[in-house]
Amino acid sequence: MTNHARVKTHTTMDRDNTKQKSLQINNRQLSGVITAVATFLIIFLLLPGSFDDPAKEMIAIVTAGVVLWIFEAFPLGLTAAIIMLLMLLFKPVSIDVIYSGFASSAVFLIIGGMMLARAVNETQLARRITYSILAKWGGTSNGLLGCILVIPQIQSFFIPAAAVRTTLLLPVALDVLDTIGAPAHSNLRRKILLGVAFGGTISGTAVMTAAIGNILTVNLLKQFLGVEITYFEWFIYSLPLWITLIPGAWFVLNKCFPLKKKEQSFPKVKKEMQEIMAEFGPLDRKEKKCLAILTLTVLLWMTEPLHGLDLSIPAIMGVVLMTLPGVGCAHWSNVIKINYDTIFLLGATLSMGYALTESGAAEKIGKALAAPWVLSLIQDPIVAVIFIIVATQMFHLIMSNVSTAVVTLIPVYIGMSQEAGVDPTFICFTAALTCLHGYILVVETMPNVIVHSSGQISQREFLVPGLYMTLLMMVLTIVIAFSWWNWLGLVP
Known part of the structure; x- marks a missing residue:
């Protein structure tokens, strides 16, 4: 031929x-x-x-x-x-309610956060942080996995979407694996790629602005109940779960994918990362400006109870400072190139949540589901945590999109809680955290989807470590609820 x-x-x-x-x-x-x-x-x-x-x-x-x-x-x-x-x-419902989701400050917080992420990526700051961590601890399999899990946690303070954090980290992880010469479908490759996915998921836990599901929950509680959970309060409530899941994921992945002794050390990677760091040189002027503006933004978020500024205000202020000629470090024309699909999804799901309540649908569903045995379950705090975690995980396996799961479940849980005469805040916070953590199926979270899209890991390889991570998350949440949350007064 x-x-x-x-x-x-x-x-x-x-x-x-x-x-x-x-x-x-x-x-x-x-x-x-x-x-x-x-x-x-x-x-x-x-x-x-x-x-x-x-x-x-x-x-x-x-x-x-x-x-x-x-x-x-x-x-x-x-x-x-x-x-x-x-x-x-x-x-x-009225047309005002239908469009009200797009008037929410949550939408402008996400817009500001995504623009901040674009501005950061115009500098070398995020890459510098990534490679400096790898240069220090990336010379062994244990150290490399630890780096892969920790990097998105640092990024979560200034990059608002788990999908963006994962997209930034995945090419670096693949480059490191190729430098090592890790064979396809080897335990090392599986462990590191799942580390990217699981680390991205965990990174949305403690920082309110790091996950759309968090912002949705806070907004819905404020809209329906007048309950305000601040950035600092969210951080404090979820801190123990966050800091225990990171070593937990490290342990689970190491146990699921053991390596031979000769596969556990690769000084070549550490040397290459150090060479890349040498090419960066000292912090340049743009990076210093970027770091200063990010620090100011995060400090304003953390001190929300002191000044009372809505979270969207520091985000928009950060964008203005980042792009202001002579002051900032990025160009406006590049910063506005954000993912409007995410913005539309957030606004529409918020509108959907508001309409569920305004139409009386959420209350009706809550009453329909409020069988005596269900009400008795959520009236007991210990049983309520277990019930909400299990029910939410089961729903999340069916409804893969976190935002949709949150906006569908939170109004229903509010209705059930009111019918049972218990505080909805505790119930909804537990459900929101549970919605974030999907490890078993690829479709449960965006980090899973992005890592799977590399074509180097299959759904089957998520199952066992994902099951262990899900059980670990559930057990840790129950323990933390009746120690830390109880002490802080979140548990009624």
Whole structure:
């Protein structure tokens, strides 16, 4: 066969493969749409008469949206747009409520945080921190895994999205593994890649601005109950879980993927990282400005109880300082190139949560689920923690998107708590933390998805360490709830 014939044959095969892939995607989209429409109709038509029309419409819309998210029929932002459109067409609540999610300070906090991350990436500061840690401790397998787990925790203070933190760290981890010469599917490669995924997930635990789920929970509690959890309070409440999960993940991954002695040391990596650090040189002027502005922003977040500024204000202030000519370290034209899909998803899910409550749907669901045995469970603090953790984990396995899980569950838990006569803050905080931690399935968190997309690790390799991490998280949360939270007064 001539070269021309080979090229033509391969081109034809590529076209056939593309058509087949397109057909598969269309089939999944079609299945998702049909299931969503059927679910919408079944819920709307079969809900009992105790649910009035606005509540029926809202529950049907949310359920149809959840089905589309589960099937991954469309991009997350597009599904959010479909939910917004359905709410606008059916009008279960006023148009002001439907658009209110986009007026939330949480949206501007995320916008500011994402712009800050863009500004930081215009300097060498984030890369310098990453490589300096690797240069110091990355010469052994234990040290390298520790570095991979710790780096996103540091990044979480100034990079708001776990997806962004993971995207920045993954290429560095892959480069290090290639430098070591770690074979494909070797225990070292599996351990480090899962370290990137698990470290990214854990990094959203203690810093309120580090995960959209945290911001959603705080916003929903403030909107529905008038309860304000500050940046500092969130940090203090979740600190023990955060600092115990990091060594916990290190231990689990080392046990699941043991290495031979000769595989545990690689001085070549440490030397290469030190050479990269030497190329950086001392901190330049842009990095110093960036560091100073980030420090000021984080300090303002931490001292929120003292000055009373909404968290979005320091974020926007940081963006202004970062991009102000003569003062900042970044260009406005680059900083505004952020992911608007995330912003739209956040605003739409907030609107959905507000509409669930305003329409009376959340209260109706809470009452419907408030069987005597359920109410008795959540009235006992110890049993309530266990019940909420298990129920939330089970829901999270079905509803992979953290933001959607939070905005669906929090209004329902508020309704159940009020029906049972217990403080919803404790219940909702427990649920919010649980929603963050998905380790078993690839689709449970964005860090898992991003690492899996490298093509170097499979879903099967998540299962065992993911199960151990999930059980560890559940046990630690229960222990912390009845020691640390009880002492701080969070547990009623």
